[in-house]
Amino acid sequence: MEQQKLEKLLSKMTLDEKIGQLMQFAGHFYATNNNKDPVTGPDDLQVSSKSINYSGSVLGSAGAERNKEIQERYLAQSRMKIPLLFMADVINGFRTIFPIPLGLGASWDPMLVERAQTISAKEASSAGIHVTFAPMVDLVRDPRWGRVMESPGEDSFLNQEFAKASVRGFQGENLQADGERVAACVKHFVGYGAVEGGRDYNKVDLSERELRENYLPAFQAALEAGCELVMTAFNTIDSIPASGNQKLMREILRKEFDFDGVLISDYGAVEELIPHGVAADQKEAARKAMYAGVDIEMMSLCYENSLKELIGEGKVSVDLLDEAVLRILNLKNKLGLFENPYRGASIQKQNKYLFCPEHKEVAQEAAEKSCVLLKNNDVLPLRGGKIALIGPYADNPDILGEWSIFGKKEEAVTLKAGIAKHTSDYTYALGCPMYDRQETALTEAVNVARESTHIILALGEGSDRSGEGRSRSSITLPENQLELLRELKQIGKPITVVLFNGRPLDLMEVAELADGILEAWHPGSVGGTAIANLLFGKANPSGKLTMSFPRTTGQIPVYYNAYNTGRPLPEGSTERFYSRYIDTPNEPLYPFGFGLSYADFQYESLQLSANELKPGGSIDVQVLVKNQSDYSGEEIVQLYIRDLVGEVVRPVKELKAFQKVFIPANESKLVSFSITEEMLRYHHANLEFKSDPGEFKVLVGSSSTDLLSQSFYLK
Incomplete structure (x- = not known):
């Protein structure tokens, strides 16, 4: 529909119809x-049938037949025949579930x-969904926060890359032409x-420089990639809640x-x-949200109950309302x-696409590439012998993650099922329930372990321990699981711990007791197949952390691109008057x-x-990466830059580029990067974004701490 026709449509709408679109x-x-009034919904929210018949969009409804029926009934009674928008949380897959976003990162x-997101869009669109509430690009440095599982991690540059990739996957080139895509909503x-405190819905206190340096860039990247919607946050910024924050939104x-x-x-x-304490009632909340530019109010009734009165009193202009409605109509038109x-x-596309073999194949690849090998004392890959498969996650289908609301646990491939594809020489024992101690299960696990040559111990936190509203003050594994590990350690057999979790954990004791650790996150529908392939060497681990794992909860926040202090701790020093802990390393x-x-992989030259x-x-940068082994594999080569002297304090290093390269066994690859002046810019004291002349270090290597370095100067 042409823009002129949309504006004409808007001009014919009544005030009630306009408000309904919001x-x-x-x-x-x-x-x-x-x-029949009222209609009661989630959280006991009561809405009039008139409001439902005027409303512009639907939350969380999926299924081709269901959504077609809702749309048909809605249009049949609608005077303006403006279709509903169907929106839902399609975070890491619709029916075919991929690793949680922290794992994909x-x-x-x-x-x-x-x-992966192209597949998510194809499945979701076949089920009648038009908009997904993804990607979530919040930068996170505190693993206590439950929603860390939805984030790519702690780095702004990496978050930007994943924001752009997600938007491209969801939306494609042309939303209107491609009916198998969905509009993305960055949040x-x-x-x-x-x-x-890592506590959900809590306050946020950030300087504007910190906001611009680390938190805004991923959103800007998503918008530059064409993202169609933005969702407001629950938190405050500068003591103003986001949904009423004119500076942020306008x-x-x-x-x-x-x-x-x-x-x-x-x-x-x-x-x-x-x-929050910035509005006395629904009327004031509606006014502030409108002035902030919030177009759609999700699951509350401030606009519904107050906008008409506010417009009548001249406290909100009709022009503001029309702007919001026209943006919604434009989105419907684009779709x-x-x-x-x-x-x-x-229904035909649903039957064809949902959880089809081609989609499961990509989900398996994603799970294999998302797992991170944290420790390996020459116990992996497995080389035969009898396996004792033990732990609450050994045969547990709860591997889809908190936000996989349209996935089916009964379809998930468990670790036990994955291992069974490689060997029949294994024995399974529960060991303990997820959170409780059970003496008979512990005894059985010890007996099974004694008869084995290698113990695979599957531990973790259930999906009910991460996600929205699931912040934790302590991020260790449950005590009963640690007890199981301690008991098995006494047997003297090699132990590989496979972790299923939605956040970085305190793994100090696990790292001391285990011979191998594979971080699997919540790996998705075919996670068990992917993990078993890694354990048996059919696939080679290549994942790397996008968020630091602390030694203890008391270290949080701990992240790689911190600032130096006036008293940085010299390497190896235990002296008192430096920035340090006295009971744990920094x-x-x-x-x-x-x-x-x-x-x-070894880095040289x-x-x-x-x-x-x-x-x-x-400046061209080159580094030689040698694969000095008989295993071919992928290596993620990372380039960091440090600005040694700035107008304001600069991070000790910042990720500026990376490449994922495949290097065959016993071969080498010359990896090249290019440094430009744009990569050296930052926000100055007056928030101007520019670079400074001076000395810089370029650091290249396999992680943020294992790096080669050279100096260069910006003239």
């Missing part, structure tokens, strides 16, 4: 709406992420990953980032302006809904960028094409 209710309301493979704008998002798409609140976030209100929804147990392989970077020029 309202989003859960699918339950539409399924149970029989035009550990693949360091944006092309793989794009392929949560902004700073949600920095909640105080000045930065709309004006500075030139975003003209749809801005949607998170679930109930507009009404939450009241308990082609005016031409085809049932866009994408197809460094994390496993740093950002770390991950082992069965191959032995870091060379720069020049030691001066001139205006408009570049």
